[in-house]
Amino acid sequence: MSDTTAETQNQPFTVEQFYKFIKDKKIMAVKCTKCGSTYLPPRPMCTNCLSKELTWFELEKTGKLVTYTVIYIAPVQFKDIAPYAYGIVELRKGLRLPGIIKGIDLEKLEIGMDLTVDFDTETSETWPNWPKYYFRPP
Numbered sequence: 001m002s003d004t005t006a007e008t009q010n011q012p013f014t015v016e017q018f019y020k021f022i023k024d025k026k027i028m029a030v031k032c033t034k035c036g037s038t039y040l041p042p043r044p045m046c047t048n049c050l051s052k053e054l055t056w057f058e059l060e061k062t063g064k065l066v067t068y069t070v071i072y073i074a075p076v077q078f079k080d081i082a083p084y085a086y087g088i089v090e091l092r093k094g095l096r097l098p099g100i101i102k103g104i105d106l107e108k109l110e111i112g113m114d115l116t117v118d119f120d121t122e123t124s125e126t127w128p129n130w131p132k133y134y135f136r137p138p
Ligand SMILES: [Zn+2]
Pocket: 032, 033, 034, 035, 036, 037, 046, 047, 048, 049, 050, 051
């Protein structure tokens, strides 16, 4: 799963770059090569040992639902899909990703269930141009 190409590793350790990887349908996190700490979202410096020697690595796309909430009063760009669930999924120990959950009845959601990341390819005029991901049952 790891992507060690120079092209990947030369990219800045920023949230903007995280979304560029989303466009390539990859969930990328950052690892400190000194102490092994991992970060999602990425950070430009390890907050554990202050090293700037970091490396990108790709995460599995399936994880466990840690917590969720149901949104009834949605921001304008999500008005059409309300009510919807917004959850946090742990893709690897300590690495958690927040996002909208689709493709499941709200009453069937359960803490600890498997959810997998999928990618939204449709573009929206009302959303910033960043690529989108969401969670769905595997
Ligand atoms: Zn470190």
